[in-house]
Amino acid sequence: MNDLPNDLPNNLPTDPPGDAPTTAPADPAADPAAEPGLHARQQRQITTRAELKAGLQLLLGRAQKEVRAAASDLSVFEFSGIEVVSSLRRLLKSSRLARVHLMVDDMRWLDTRAPRLRALQRDYPHALLIRRADFHDRVGEDMYVLGDRRDGLRLQSTLGTLGEVWSNDGPALQALLSAFERRWERATHDQATKPLGL
Numbered sequence: 001m002n003d004l005p006n007d008l009p010n011n012l013p014t015d016p017p018g019d020a021p022t023t024a025p026a027d028p029a030a031d032p033a034a035e036p037g038l039h040a041r042q043q044r045q046i047t048t049r050a051e052l053k054a055g056l057q058l059l060l061g062r063a064q065k066e067v068r069a070a071a072s073d074l075s076v077f078e079f080s081g082i083e084v085v086s087s088l089r090r091l092l093k094s095s096r097l098a099r100v101h102l103m104v105d106d107m108r109w110l111d112t113r114a115p116r117l118r119a120l121q122r123d124y125p126h127a128l129l130i131r132r133a134d135f136h137d138r139v140g141e142d143m144y145v146l147g148d149r150r151d152g153l154r155l156q157s158t159l160g161t162l163g164e165v166w167s168n169d170g171p172a173l174q175a176l177l178s179a180f181e182r183r184w185e186r187a188t189h190d191q192a193t194k195p196l197g198l
Helices: 049-062 082-094 108-113 115-123 170-186
Strands: 042-046 066-070 099-104 128-132 144-147 151-155 163-167
Touching (some): 049 144, 049 151, 082 115, 099 170, 108 115, 144 170, 151 170
Parallel strands (some): 099 128
Antiparallel strands (some): 042 163, 066 144, 151 163
16 A cells, blocks of 8 residues: 655544544455355366366365365376465365365376375375275276365366366265265275385
8 A cells, every 4th residue: 555645734524523433445355255256156168278277276275174186197187286286285284174185096197296296295194195096986087176065177088178167066066076985985095105205
């Protein structure tokens, strides 16, 4: 805010005696809860890598309790990127009850190409859990990320980038949540943290 000039006139009107001082209305930009449509259902299409990145960061930034992600190996979501790992770390630092659950078919990408994510798992072994899906109930071509049972991002299995991201739409998440929870329970065990070797 700019400093007020020093040459203001001395005869400015003042509040009548006994009345509360006049206050300026709150700035909506300073309060995320005041953002129009914050609690309204929203859905947007994803057709580019840039839109995928923006949609994922929006979902992770809104998450306050839990993030769940499922894909063959999570590389499609760049889950070892600096921005993604920073968002997950923020979530896990914000609450001892926060959880990140990741479900994959193949651990090779996580073991060899995701050092930041594995380091985060080492820092929060009780909260960031990774499981490999049961062979008879594989993730396959499913690719999605869920946040707080209200937000979701899903990609279609195509040659290009195509999908959708939606906010505040619990009913739309039910099928994905059910599939994730089923696979999570059927998975054999949590994957151990890896020593940092990179």
